[in-house]
Amino acid sequence: MAALRGQKKSADEKAAEAARHAAIRAQAIAATASLGVQAADGAGAIDIEKLADLLGAEIVYGDLDGAKARVVQIGDRARIIISKKIVGVGAIRFCIAHEIGHLLLKHYAQGDALGRAFKRQRTCSPLTSDGSEIERDACVFATECLMPTPLAGPMCQVAPISFDPVRAIASAFATSLQASAMRFVELTSERCAVVYMQRGRVLWAKKSPGFQAWIPDGRAVEPNSAASDYFDDGHLEASRVLPAATWFPRETHTKDATVYEHMTAIPEQAAAFSLLWLPRA
Numbered sequence: 001m002a003a004l005r006g007q008k009k010s011a012d013e014k015a016a017e018a019a020r021h022a023a024i025r026a027q028a029i030a031a032t033a034s035l036g037v038q039a040a041d042g043a044g045a046i047d048i049e050k051l052a053d054l055l056g057a058e059i060v061y062g063d064l065d066g067a068k069a070r071v072v073q074i075g076d077r078a079r080i081i082i083s084k085k086i087v088g089v090g091a092i093r094f095c096i097a098h099e100i101g102h103l104l105l106k107h108y109a110q111g112d113a114l115g116r117a118f119k120r121q122r123t124c125s126p127l128t129s130d131g132s133e134i135e136r137d138a139c140v141f142a143t144e145c146l147m148p149t150p151l152a153g154p155m156c157q158v159a160p161i162s163f164d165p166v167r168a169i170a171s172a173f174a175t176s177l178q179a180s181a182m183r184f185v186e187l188t189s190e191r192c193a194v195v196y197m198q199r200g201r202v203l204w205a206k207k208s209p210g211f212q213a214w215i216p217d218g219r220a221v222e223p224n225s226a227a228s229d230y231f232d233d234g235h236l237e238a239s240r241v242l243p244a245a246t247w248f249p250r251e252t253h254t255k256d257a258t259v260y261e262h263m264t265a266i267p268e269q270a271a272a273f274s275l276l277w278l279p280r281a
Contacts, residue, residue: 021140024105028144031104045174046146048096052080055103059096071099078103087268090176094142101141107134147173147183156187160277163239163262177264181275182206191278197221198271200231213248213278222246226263230272236265247276257281 009017032046035054052059057071057078064070064083068091071080080099086092147169155172158165169180181194185208193207195215205215221227224246229238244257260277 020137024101024137024140025144025149027104028101028141029148031100032145032148045093045172048093048100048146051145052096052100055100057100057103069095069099071102073103085268088176090170090174090179093146093174094176094179097142097145098138100145101138102134105134105137105141107138143179143183143186146175147180149187152183153187156184157189159190159279160184160188160192160262160275161260163237163264163275166262166275178266178273181264181273184275185211191280193276194273195227195276196271196273197227197231198269203271211278213244213251215247225274226261227272227274230263230265236267238263244278 057080059080061082068083166181185192191211193205193211195205196203200221202219226238226240229235239262244259261274263274265272
């Protein structure tokens with residue numbers, strides 16, 4: 001039985017999830033390679049619209065209440081609906097790749113008469129804190145599809161003294177800064193985390209394998225943090241070098257350390273995210 005959101009997973013559950021995600025990443029790489037949608041030189045942004053077309057999926061834009069995207073399939077044809085409220089090419093591309101993931105991973109609703117209705121089709125919101133397994137799996141597919149490990153991995157083996165490594169990923173793969181920052185955290189060997197905040201409070205954090213510091217959900221943004229520049233003053237970007245205690249007041253092992261924080265606002269969501277980096281001593 002899968003762990004509920006907020007519960008810690010057992011070692012067996014973590015191993016099973018890791019194996020499943022490895023298979024999904026391989027499937028994403030195979031799909032882009034076999035359908036010939038990778039850039040001609042093997043690097044850079046894939047043609048995600050071409051991939052959808054080759055899979056028989058029409059992309060349309062419409063009004064979706066409480067969702068970013070939706071996919072419906074009947075027979076051999078599918079329709080991917082992207083909310084008109086989605087801002088930015090990178091965010092749109094991720095939503096399309098996410099819905100393609102649902103198609104190829106066969107996320108069908110059980111017991112549906114047509115056998116083709118997708119689970120949670122009215123609540124599909126990529127890059128949120130949705131804890132459902134199929135949403136996480138579709139995000140894994142989209143991430144690998146758009147920012148494949150063989151290409152993005154080397155770009156993440158640098159210390160994020162500035163936000164430039166994340167910008168380089170976003171530029172190379174035509175992805176949003178948020179998705180690019182999350183990919184950086186997945187692949188870097190540095191101690192990093194992406195913290196997503198809305199209305200001045202932490203909603204969730206994604207950590208690199210080596211990042212152990214505690215970032216509790218729901219905590220208020222500290223006044224001295226770069227994130228406060230958006231929530232208090234409306235600044236869209238800010239970077240700061242801070243005492244680690246600003247973000248990790250309970251972590252004794254970071255007492256004398258510093259943390260690098262790079263904040264980017266997402267005004268349409270009344271939100272911001274920060275990339276945190278704890279340099280090793």
